[in-house]
Amino acid sequence: GAGVSQSPSNKVTEKGKDVELRCDPISGHTALYWYRQSLGQGLEFLIYFQGNSAPDKSGLPSDRFSAERTGGSVSTLTIQRTQQEDSAVYLCASSFQASGGNEQFFGPGTRLTVL
Amino acid sequence: GQNIDQPTEMTATEGAIVQINCTYQTSGFNGLFWYQQHAGEAPTFLSYNVLDGLEEKGRFSSFLSRSKGYSYLLLKELQMKDSASYLCAVREGNDYKLSFGAGTTVTVRA
Numbered sequence: 696g697a698g699v700s701q702s703p704s705n706k707v708t709e710k711g712k713d714v715e716l717r718c719d720p721i722s723g724h725t726a727l728y729w730y731r732q733s734l735g736q737g738l739e740f741l742i743y744f745q746g747n748s749a750p751d752k753s754g755l756p757s758d759r760f761s762a763e764r765t766g767g768s769v770s771t772l773t774i775q776r777t778q779q780e781d782s783a784v785y786l787c788a789s790s791f792q793a794s795g796g797n798e799q800f801f802g803p804g805t806r807l808t809v810l
Numbered sequence: 811g812q813n814i815d816q817p818t819e820m821t822a823t824e825g826a827i828v829q830i831n832c833t834y835q836t837s838g839f840n841g842l843f844w845y846q847q848h849a850g851e852a853p854t855f856l857s858y859n860v861l862d863g864l865e866e867k868g869r870f871s872s873f874l875s876r877s878k879g880y881s882y883l884l885l886k887e888l889q890m891k892d893s894a895s896y897l898c899a900v901r902e903g904n905d906y907k908l909s910f911g912a913g914t915t916v917t918v919r920a
Contacts (some may be wrong), residue, residue: 698852699852726906728906728907730910735912736912737814737897737909737910737911737912737913738853738897738899738908738910739910740907740908740909743906743907745906751906751907754907786852786853796841796858796860798843798855798858799855799908800855801845801852801853801854802852803851803852804852
């Protein structure tokens with residue numbers, strides 16, 4: 696049924712705190728992606744999961760960022776010791792397969808504000 | 811990575827036609843996507859082109875020229891609800907992730 700869901704929808708935190716963002720992909724989708732969208736910027740790829748393969752972490756901006764996907768379904772993006780430049784909308788997407796024209800379905804995003 | 815360029819803003823009148831251009835530079839092009847994103851909402855898929863030519867889907871059409879590194883999204887019979895940001899995204903080689911342009915904000919006026 697439902698589309699990609701993300702929680703929380705909004706998160707305000709203080710600089711230096713850790714945050715966890717959650718993504719529930721569409722059931723049956725094997726590929727899961729995290730993107731970041733800063734004001735006036737295009738979507739920036741962060742990390743990708745495909746089935747049981749090792750994730751592609753090439754887009755993570757620093758070692759303060761990490762993500763995991765448990766049981767091939769739910770994913771959590773963790774940002775440690777948040778900085779003000781981490782403020783952005785974090786979007787999760789999933790697709791049936793990672794190749795070809797398979798469209799990525801996006802969640803509503805989590806708006807993170809670091810004070 | 812890719813260099814993806816699209817205009818920042820466009821304004822058009824209800825009922826009119828608007829064409830949003832997207833140019834890209836990539837070493838191994840393998841598909842171009844257009845997404846629509848209303849303010850505060852998730853991007854939603856509009857079209858996919860991997861071969862040259864025009865793909866028509868209702869009021870929306872997308873064109874691709876691989877030799878020119880160029881695509882456009884054509885919105886016909888504009889409606890107020892078409893006011894949104896339109897994102898051009900490119901897939902390269904066997905890569906699965908998409909590289910997005912900064913988006914074009916289209917404002918439809920009555």
